[in-house]
Structure formats: C-alpha cells, structure tokens
Amino acid sequence: MDIEPQIVEVDAKGKPRRFVFVLLENFTMLCFASAIESLRIANRMSGKKLYDWIVAAEVDGTIACSNGTEFAVQMGLDELTRDDTVMVCGGIDVQKATTKKMVSWLRREARRGVTMGGLCTAGYTLAKAGLLDGKKATIHWENQDSFAEEFEEVTLTKSVFVVDGNRMTTAGGTASIDLMLKVIADDHGEELASAVADQLIYSSIRTDQDTQRLSxxxxxxxxxxxxxxxxxxxxxxxxxxxxxxxxxxxxxxxxxxxxxxxxxxxxxxxxxxxxxxxxxxxxxxxxxxxxxxxxxxxxxxxxxxxxxxxxxxxxxxxxxxxxxxxxxxxxxx
Structure with missing residues (x-):
C-alpha cells in the first residue's frame, strides 16, 4: 500500500524549474538516475510540481548508457530559455561523445545565460566548450590527470561536486544526489532537502568540501x-x-x-x-x-x-x- 508522505510546506511561486538532461553517448546511468530521482522526490515531498525535466540528446529516437539500457530522447539540441537548467550527463569515452555539434550548442545556450552542469565526466564537455574557464570544477577521479593537463585555465578540485556561479560539476555516481540536494536546499530550503535525503535513505549528505576518493x-x-x-x-x-x-x-x-x-x-x-x-x-x-x-x-x-x-x-x-x-x-x- 502506498503511504502518502508528510508534506513539507514550501513557498513556491511561478512555474516549475525545468532541467534539461542532455545525455551523451555511453553516459553513466547512476549519475542521471540520482539527479532525476532527487527532483522527482522533491515534487512528491512538497506536494507541488517544483521541478520539471526533459531528456535531450544529439541523436533522435533512443540513446544508450554505458550499461546498455536505452532511453527515449524527448528533444534534440533545440533552443532553450534563459530559465532552463542544462545537466549534461557523461560517462565512458567522454572525449568521443563530446562532438563539435554538442560543443557549439552548449556555447550558444551559455550565451543566453543558461545555467549548466556537468555530471560525472561531462565536466570535460563543459570545459571543451570553454564554459569552465576561470572557474572551479571537478570530474571523476579517473579523468583528473588528463583534465588537468588539457584545461589549465580551469581550477580543478577533488570535491564530490562544485558550484561556481551558474556552472555546476560533479565527480559522478551518487555525487549527483549531493549536488541536487544543494540545489533543492537553495531553491526551497533545508527542510525539503533533508526530506528528500531521508526518502533516498541517504544518511550522509556531502558538501562541496568533501573529497571524492577514500583516504x-x-x-x-x-x-x-x-x-x-x-x-x-x-x-x-x-x-x-x-x-x-x-x-x-x-x-x-x-x-x-x-x-x-x-x-x-x-x-x-x-x-x-x-x-x-x-x-x-x-x-x-x-x-x-x-x-x-x-x-x-x-x-x-x-x-x-x-x-x-x-x-x-x-x-x-x-x-x-x-x-x-x-x-x-x-x-x-
């Protein structure tokens, strides 16, 4: 039997904040699912549609993640609004997945003032588009060496996630949860973020001061x-x-x-x-x-x-x- 959650009261005005999840070829399912589930649960726990989302990709039809599961693509690299938030989801062989078309689209939308994030290895994609120049960022620890060599103008950290202005990056995996909990807290308060964490059985919320690798x-x-x-x-x-x-x-x-x-x-x-x-x-x-x-x-x-x-x-x-x-x-x- 489905039990109705105890609603967390939030003062939400206006239309829902829309996230555009841009899936790269061979993206990591966990980073995508962790992010989108956090938003879904925020809606459920507030009893309101605080967030909306859509799945985008460079290809039509479906796109496969690194474990072979395919997802339906709902939109292409279309024109967005300034209020949209782009979350690029990366994974294996992100260099190959970062095409010229993708880079051009990201640059175009960034010029509109769109907030952008890179989940897992997609920090590489944002950096390739020049969108992290002069900013702090992070990326999965396996990609840190190559990232540091290629993008000297980016201040690379070992944090689980980084928010620098209207740019966000994560180290991958469950770090998407940590980032989204911060987004939810900033948008609608710590109480709602904590309620989402409880629903996820996520008992140890990390901040941008936490490092991604074990000691x-x-x-x-x-x-x-x-x-x-x-x-x-x-x-x-x-x-x-x-x-x-x-x-x-x-x-x-x-x-x-x-x-x-x-x-x-x-x-x-x-x-x-x-x-x-x-x-x-x-x-x-x-x-x-x-x-x-x-x-x-x-x-x-x-x-x-x-x-x-x-x-x-x-x-x-x-x-x-x-x-x-x-x-x-x-x-x-």
Missing amino acids: IPTRIGVRHPKLSRVIQMMEQNIEEPISPAVLAKDVGMSTRQLERLFRRYLNRSPKRYYMELRLQKARNLLMQTDMSVINVALACGFASPSHFSKCYRSHYDTTPYRERGAHAARLSI
Whole structure:
C-alpha cells in the first residue's frame, strides 16, 4: 500500500524549474538516475510540481548508457530559455561523445545565460566548450590527470561536486544526489532537502568540501601514518619524482625502514610502487588526451621516451604507441 508522505510546506511561486538532461553517448546511468530521482522526490515531498525535466540528446529516437539500457530522447539540441537548467550527463569515452555539434550548442545556450552542469565526466564537455574557464570544477577521479593537463585555465578540485556561479560539476555516481540536494536546499530550503535525503535513505549528505576518493589508509588498507604520508607525497609528485631517501627523511625514518614498511604492507619496494603510480597516470593520459608520447613521458617523470617505453612495456606488456593505437581502434568501432 502506498503511504502518502508528510508534506513539507514550501513557498513556491511561478512555474516549475525545468532541467534539461542532455545525455551523451555511453553516459553513466547512476549519475542521471540520482539527479532525476532527487527532483522527482522533491515534487512528491512538497506536494507541488517544483521541478520539471526533459531528456535531450544529439541523436533522435533512443540513446544508450554505458550499461546498455536505452532511453527515449524527448528533444534534440533545440533552443532553450534563459530559465532552463542544462545537466549534461557523461560517462565512458567522454572525449568521443563530446562532438563539435554538442560543443557549439552548449556555447550558444551559455550565451543566453543558461545555467549548466556537468555530471560525472561531462565536466570535460563543459570545459571543451570553454564554459569552465576561470572557474572551479571537478570530474571523476579517473579523468583528473588528463583534465588537468588539457584545461589549465580551469581550477580543478577533488570535491564530490562544485558550484561556481551558474556552472555546476560533479565527480559522478551518487555525487549527483549531493549536488541536487544543494540545489533543492537553495531553491526551497533545508527542510525539503533533508526530506528528500531521508526518502533516498541517504544518511550522509556531502558538501562541496568533501573529497571524492577514500583516504589513502582506507583505499589501500594501510593505516600506518608515515607510510600513508609517503604515498601521499608520491601521488602529489609524479612529474618530478622524489627519491626514496628523501621521502624517508621527510617522515623521520631511514631508507631501510621505509623499504621494510612497503614490503610488509604492500609487498613491493617504494621504487616499484612509485613507478606503478607514474605508469598508471601515463596510461590515463595516453587514453584520454592527444598529448604526444614524449609529453606524456615528461609529465610522468621519465627523462626519455625510450626509458618510458621500456618501463611501460614491462608493466603493461605493450608499448605506449600500441596502447594508444588499440584504444583508438576500440573507439572507432
């Protein structure tokens, strides 16, 4: 039996605020569903139609998300009103999905003063259109390295979401809920936002001060404070690697002690772990940017392309050039 909710009184005047959800090819279903469900529940909990929404895309008919589920497209890249709010939903291979037509449309609508958001990886799409220049933004942690390299004029953060003026970005997944709860609170008050969170069984509402990734100890299962500090320094110094001796000295231990810690907790040497971090970033840059292999090597602390290629082949069993070629071939299918 459907139980009527306890209505949260809000002072709503005028027509509903309309959200235009622009779905990119291979968008992430979770970021879209989290956002649209938050709006639906806000309507239900207020007993009023506070929000309206429509699904748009560059293609006609249907568009598939990354898990294969298809959604009906209700409108194309049509002209909007200044009161509309655009939410671009990104996902896998956002570079390919960010077409010239999409970028041109976003720029045109931005000139009208339309508020725009990028969910999951769609922060890339907004940045490609130049709509995040001089602003703070965030994007899914897998795309942070390539985004930072390509869009130097954007202040990239690791927050779960960012609101800077009339631009919004999220890190993906359930971060859409956090952003929408803020939107609802700003529009109609904290009481309604809290009621929506309760309906979603969302007990830990995050703010723009919360970071998207787990802490280092939680992420790698290591709670040794000095080891965590060393790993943090490694992650923050990829382009100019720090020697194990300096890392050890900075946390007040000998190089031998640091070696033992890494062997005990991570079953590898500090040098090996550091190399894996650098190669992981290099792989992200090869897959997500058009940077030359030489520049990728330099960005990840390798003095020469030949040394980079040798290390890359040893770890991934392929060369950087073949990796990029294989990735390009997959995208063209």
